[in-house]
Amino acid sequence: MSKKVAVLMGGSSAEREVSLETGAAVATALRELGNEVVEIDVTPSLPLDLAEVKPDVVFPALHGRGGEDGTVQGLLEIMRIPYAGSGVLASAAALDKVVTKDLLDYHGIPVADHVVLESGCDADREILVATERLSLPVMVKPASEGSSIGVARVDSAEELAPVLDQVFMHDSRALVERFIDGKLLTVGLIGPEPMILPVLHIKPKVGFYDYKAKYQPGMTEYEVPAAIPDRLAERTQELSLDSFRLLGCDDMSRVDLILEDGTDRLFVLEINTLPGMTATSLVPKAAAAAGLSFTDVVAEIMDGARLKINLAE
Ligand SMILES: Nc1ncnc2c1ncn2[C@@H]1O[C@H](COP(=O)(O)OP(=O)(O)O)[C@@H](O)[C@H]1O
Ligand SMILES: [Mg+2]
Known part of the structure; x- marks a missing residue:
């Protein structure tokens, strides 16, 4: 069913540039799925823009503060506009690494000291x-x-x-x-169930997975599915799903973990409720290994959002 979807992107966070790329890629996929799409660069006049556009549903393609942190989600709740992704509480909790770690630790999920x-x-x-x-x-x-x-x-x-x-x-x-010496792993979760994507092993060529390693082509190698024993891959996925559920995430998230060398102990680092979603981002990479195209990923995420549209109607 075709909908009018507003893709929120940009904004004023430190991750503005990445968000513009995510927004553009998501908008293309949403159009391919037959939706009418309006791209909105987030400014303080966002409420006015939304009132004018009157979308059926919003896809917040925002990263960091002022978008991934529950603030935009709160505005959408007040305006009664359904949206893809996590709600106010999960978004706010996940953006705060201290709150995330305290919550996970309290529930027995291993986190680094x-x-x-x-x-x-x-x-x-x-x-x-x-x-x-x-x-x-x-x-x-x-x-x-x-x-x-x-x-x-x-x-x-x-x-x-x-x-x-x-x-x-x-x-x-x-x-x-x-500092945990080990393999950096990440697990994408998408859709209403959610669907748990194969474990992806991030291998920065030098040092750790810093800004350069993330966004400069050729600085990092990716292995998906990660070449780790099945038992550990299953445990990685289990911990990711548990973390997703504990924080109350919806529709999409990516959980970062480290598998410690020598001990095989896993530690959850953080949960990204609005993970990067460009064609070369990690969630689409992991999805490809499971046979899903970029458009399939966006469709899966929108499936979760659609459930909320039904609730709002
Ligand atoms: N405790 C740790 N031990 C080893 N490496 C870490 C640790 N915490 C973070 N890193 C490295 O730093 C990167 C960024 O940290 P992360 O907590 O995921 O924050 P961000 O939100 O910036 O992605 C990770 O992907 C990993 O490479
Ligand atoms: Mg991270």
């Missing part, structure tokens, strides 16, 4: 506590950014203070996490 530092804290003392508790190296990240923005590996205590200063330019809280 961590310390949270607040901007304005007694950095010297806190750094000492963090490095003693976690031992070096550590990963430092802003509590709520994506695309590896502000994420750094720190190998010595002296490096930590300047890295924290950087993080506090993006965020009021920094997550200092035990």
Whole structure:
């Protein structure tokens, strides 16, 4: 059934450029599926734009704050416009890595040991506590950014203070996490069930999966399905589905995990409720391994959104 779909993209987050690409790719797929599509670059006049366009359903192709964090979802709820993807609470919880980890940890899902530092804290003392508790190296990240923005590996205590200063330019809280040496895995979940896609192994050629490794062609190799024993692949998918359900995600998400070398222990790093959705993004790559085209992925996500349209009607 053809619908008028508004694709929300761009916005003012640090991930604006990626979002514009996701939005364009999703809009093309939605048109291929026979929908009428209106692309909206998100600005403070979004409520007016939506009131004018009057979409049947919205596809938020936004990453990071002001779109992946529940704020746009809240506006859509107030305007009674059905939308694809997670609701207000799951979106807000998943964008905050500290909240995500606390929730998962509380429910027995393994997460890397961590310390949270607040901007304005007694950095010297806190750094000492963090490095003693976690031992070096550590990963430092802003509590709520994506695309590896502000994420750094720190190998010595002296490096930590300047890295924290950087993080506090993006965020009021920094997550200092035990560095886990292992394989970076990711699992896409799409559609109303949801459908769990094959495990994808991300292999950055140098260092960790930073912004450059994510978006510069040739910097990273991808293996899907990951060449890991079936038992571990199943466990990876199980933990991903459990995390998706615990946070209350809907329609689409991508869960990042690390499989520790030597121990085979799995740790959930984070959940992306609006994962990148360009033709070369990870969810479409994993979907291709399961025989699904990019358009199939978007159709599957819209299937979940359609259920909400029925509820709204
Ligand atoms: N605890 C950790 N140990 C080892 N590598 C990590 C750890 N946390 C993050 N990384 C690396 O940093 C990347 C980005 O971290 P992630 O938590 O996924 O944040 P983002 O939202 O920026 O993607 C990961 O894909 C991984 O390569
Ligand atoms: Mg990630």
